[in-house]
Amino acid sequence: MLFRKDKTLLGLNIGSGYVKLVELKGSGSVYTLNNFGMAALPADAIVDGTVMDTTAIVSAIVNLAANLKIKKKRICTSISGHSVIVKKITLPLMDENTIEETIHQEATQHIPYDINDVNLDFQILGPNQTNPENMDVILVAVKKETINDYLLLVEDAGFVPVVVDVDTFALENSYEYNYEGEDKKIIALVDIGANLTCITILDEGVTCFSRNITSGSRLITEQLQKKFSLNYENAELLKMGCANSSKTKGTDALSAINEAAFSIVNEIGKAIDFFHNSAMTEGRVEKIILSGGGAKTPNIVQSITKNTNIETEIIDPFRNIIISEKQFDLEYIKTIAPMAAVATGLALRKDEAVR
Ligand SMILES: Nc1ncnc2c1ncn2[C@@H]1O[C@H](COP(=O)(O)OP(=O)(O)OP(=O)(O)O)[C@@H](O)[C@H]1O
């Protein structure tokens, strides 16, 4: 081939706090960052994973893409929250075709929604460890209505939605690409977003446990609002100021942040305990990888390490991605890195239509 076609899609992560866009260049195994940007959304634009204010989100995407001078049209985006259910189930041994025929029936027992309202997908993990006549399967159900809402958002913003993924799968993708060859067997990916915290446990790279906690870093902002009678914007600034300066003026603010964060830390610990106590595996989580803006909360790494007794670190979604010093402010990229993890995982998806 004379010309290498660019096989990447634009990664668009529509979070409830920020919209993030990542564009990579490359095909094969080496990628270069071509574009990155994020834009804040009004607090009520996405509530509990549901699109509430289409206009605000569309204009945030349009403006962001214009500022970044994005030319590419084909997008990979993702969904999270209660519209997505990822569950490990056990089925009698059967081939893939038989599962396809029976998965609807099976799913009715595991999904709290009308089965006609969701898109189903599955992945066979392999024989069950305790009963070899059974096998483990990962069941994925996503509400059709939510997929539609996200497709419309992307189209309204003038882009072509090619793939609608799931946030946590994109995060897995990002981790796999950047941490290839890590020797840890069981790791927990913990994404602390604005309104949602997602815990995904990978056993040799395969999801074996998944849980959402329905609060995130915004809880901390709200706590600061209450405690210091601030509006949302000023409380956000206070939170970020505390995160960014080691010598904080407001010790009160710092302790309020730590207090508010503790409930999230505690829930993370409980979810991991639940995983350890369930019969799912003998193994234990060897490392926690934090992502999302909540990973930037002061003291949160230490707090999670202390609570769980598990080594914890913040993800670097650009670890194996080439970033030109001429094109980007590396300090800025380092600062926002944990928030870019999902979008980077999306941007790493191949455009199957381009051959
Ligand atoms: N420097 C910082 N210090 C503390 N918190 C921060 C900092 N930067 C961002 N945050 C917080 O991180 C959150 C945004 O993180 P992120 O972009 O991962 O969320 P999101 O993907 O938009 O939300 P969700 O996934 O919950 O829908 C906001 O609540 C913001 O206040």
Ligand SMILES: [Mg+2]
């Ligand atoms: Mg998010």
